Amino acid sequence: MQRRVLRLVAVGTAVGLGLAGLPASAQASAAPSARVWVTTIDRAELMHERAAVPFTTNASNGVTIAVDPSRTYQSMDGFGASITDSSASVLYRLSPQQRAEAMRALFDPERGAGVSFLRQPIGASDFTAEAVHYTFDDMPPGQTDYTLSHFSIEHDRAQVLPLLREAKRLNPQLKVMATPWSPPAWMKTSDSLASGELKDDPKVYAAYAVYLTRFVLAYTAAGVPVDYLTVQNEPQNRDAGGGPVMGLNTTQASKVIEILGPLLRILSPRTKILGYDHNWQTHPNDIKNTPPGQDPEADYPYKMLSTPASRWLAGTAYHCYYGDPSAMTALHDAFPDKGIWFTECSGSHGANDTPAQYFTDTLKWHARTITVGTTRNWAKSAVTWNIALDSTGGPHLGGCGTCTGLVTVQPDGSWTTNAEYYTIGHLSRFVKPGAVRIASSSFGNPAWNGEVTDVAFRNPDGSTVLVAHNENDAPRTFTVAVGGHSFDYTLPGGSLATFTWPRSKVLDDGLRLLSLAGATATSSVGADAGLAADEDASTRWSSGAAQEPGQYLQVDLGSARTFRRVAIDSGASVGDYARGWQLSTSSDGTTWRVIASGTGAGQLSNVDVAATRARYLRITSTASAGNWWSIADIRLYS
Structure with a gap:
């Protein structure tokens, strides 16, 4: 019986691949087909699987994306967003059944987008449903708590932590990063979450390091281990429009990290510290708002990785709000032994834009800049901002009033997907944690030149993933070539596509791409x-x-x-x-x-x-x- 079952499975597989009727030797040498999923700017196709396309040995005279698994780059940790306090609040507006469906659509790696990375605020961000901002050790004005006897993550137990545990259940490979928008106000020069800097006091540096460690341990005990940690969100941003914020220069950050690093090594060795969590380039407003006499540190990530505290750092993290992704390649070239993560880029829209317009605009900009642009520039993750918001772009307390999430919870109790669901999903559903980026020729760029831009990966199981975006408004035809085999494909204007194919000896021509570095x-x-x-x-x-x-x-x-x-x-x-x-x-x-x-x-x-x-x-x-x-x-x- 067992032999018969195995034989039927093998025959069924052969039929599915179009190999039935071929002798075994021919089946082994047959080239595979690529499966294709497409999202179009008019929403006619939303991560829709089209007919597979076979590799052939037919020559092509067209524009050719040459995929070469012999050249590898960074390994990938995952792709996703943040379950902010606002996101948790709007997801809990859904009925239990609707919320379960939304979570499956977001995190299920087989039936949903397979979100595999979450960046979680430590305390409040500007996206909070609360009436006031909060941390996990708030004290009345003028009082301190250096022993952290009042520390508690009780706030997150109601909604945030249950959603995080459900996310990890749906996708056990999910990684979690944690970032504070502000330490408790009593640690700051302003006594406020919305302004100020860390007090220059050894007791404060120690208390802040312990505060972050306590958070990591508390979340781990609650069933949500923390894989990555930064000591401050956007450390050069001193004006968050009323949201929590803190300026933290590299000197102060180093003092915190020199205490935090040894604590985590002992108490939570899985948790790695990232030393920067801000834009590709220092924003002019951040320079303008630097206190008199202080260095605006336009080279912040370079300075951070050059301090003695760098020995405790796995690398750095970037946001999209100023500069361009090439900054990550420049940093990689300067510090090739340190990793780079991309951790925030919210979708947004103009005040008078229609939903159809900002779906189109966000899909195109995020596809070329985040989906392809960050990953081609050494990012080990690609992360947007809120995973869910309501139809007004909230709730929020300060900060962005035009931001969008991966999904929108509508007033009637339903939920809908936004462009970010697909720009992340075309990665997260197919590129598995531990995948490695491989070489592929790409003709477009984040600045927009109207061509096809792409990025390729080799999954742990040996399968290949190619994600391609047609930057042009008109259809573009191109060839995908691997070894001596290829296929032709035409993508509609502005569309985003993912191609996958299994490991195949037929596609390996034995040649290895040489580096031209220094040529x-x-x-x-x-x-x-x-x-x-x-x-x-x-x-x-x-x-x-x-x-x-x-x-x-x-x-x-x-x-x-x-x-x-x-x-x-x-x-x-x-x-x-x-x-x-x-x-x-x-x-x-x-x-x-x-x-x-x-x-x-x-x-x-x-x-x-x-x-x-x-x-x-x-x-x-x-x-x-x-x-x-x-x-x-x-x-x-x-």
Whole structure:
């Protein structure tokens, strides 16, 4: 009986993959199909699964996203939002059945969005349903509690903690980060949660470190272990529009962390500290509101990671409200051994925008900036802000009046999904905790250039996930290539898609992508030759003139490298490929040897050669054409 059941399972699987009737050897060598889910800006498709598309060996002449699992980047922790006090309050307005359905839609990794990361306020944020802001050790004005004898998380036991426990039940891989908007007022120079700084007093530094540790231990005892902790939300923001806030410079932050780090190592070793939790770039208002005589610390994360307290830090966290995601890559390059998390970016809308308009605008901006932009720039997480709000964007006490959540609880007791549900869901449902980002050529960018932008991951089970966003309002057709196989796909304007396919030996051609770090380039025509060797397909070198024989682009690899394939990728500049080309190498930049030549047929030319070792590589045009000649990416494979 057992053999028969196993055989039926195997046959059923083969039928599902379209392999029934093929001999076993053919089934083993058949290329897989990619499953596809799409969200469109008109809501006609909302993470809707379309027909699968098979990989084939047919050549393509179009724009090609080359996915290469041999090059890996950061591991992923998860994607999600925050169950703020406001979020908990509006979710509890739902009937028990509706609330259970909303939680499944948010956290269930099979039937919902699979939210896998939550950033939780320690005490009140500006999004609180309470009449006043609060912490977990509030005292009457003029009184202190250095022994923390009044510390209690009782406030969160009513609604926040039950929702967190349910979230962890639905998704056991869920990670939790905790962040305070303000310490208790008695620790601050202002005696207020809405202003001031931490008192410069060793007793206060110690009390604050113990306060944060007590929170971690209390939440753990309540069934919600804390994986990450920062010591202050937006430490340079001293004006939160009436919400809780505190300025905390790197000197004071370091003093707290030097006490907090050893405490957590002993009492909660799973809890890692992040040393910055603010924007990609210091906002001008933060500089303006810096107290006289203080350094505004525009280089805050760099200074924080350069202090002795850095030994207690796993890395840093970023928000989206000023600057751009490239700041995270710059920090990674400076401190490659420290992690980077992206932890807040609220959806928002103009005062007169219709729901349809801000769904469209939020989907497009978040897709290119957060879904793809943060993860392509080393973020181990992508997190928005409130997981749920009501139809007025509240309740809130100070702060943002136009923010949106992943879901909206409507006045009639129902709930609806917003754009953020999908910009997060296209990641969280498919990219599992522990996945690793892998190389993929991407042609769009967070600043918007109207092309297709993407990011790819390898899951712990070996499956691959590709998330792609069409920045343009018009449909865009592209090819996805892995090894020697590919498929073509067309995405509607503004849409977001996730492609997944299983581990497959057929898609592994045995080649490994080489790093071009440190490579430089020159050219006989045009400018910015280095853009062809910067490992960024959204930038390009162009000849600046019609193609003519003898034009060339030359790359200095910095040292001799051995390779077996050269990919010459003209990227999204459709038609700007060399009509004829010649590939030459040199060890000294003076004596050249031709190793290949051919006729261009499309945007991507993969030139396979015998194992070749060289320091210099030159690509020369050998034909005439009215088109300019562009190269977005040169890639070498060993």
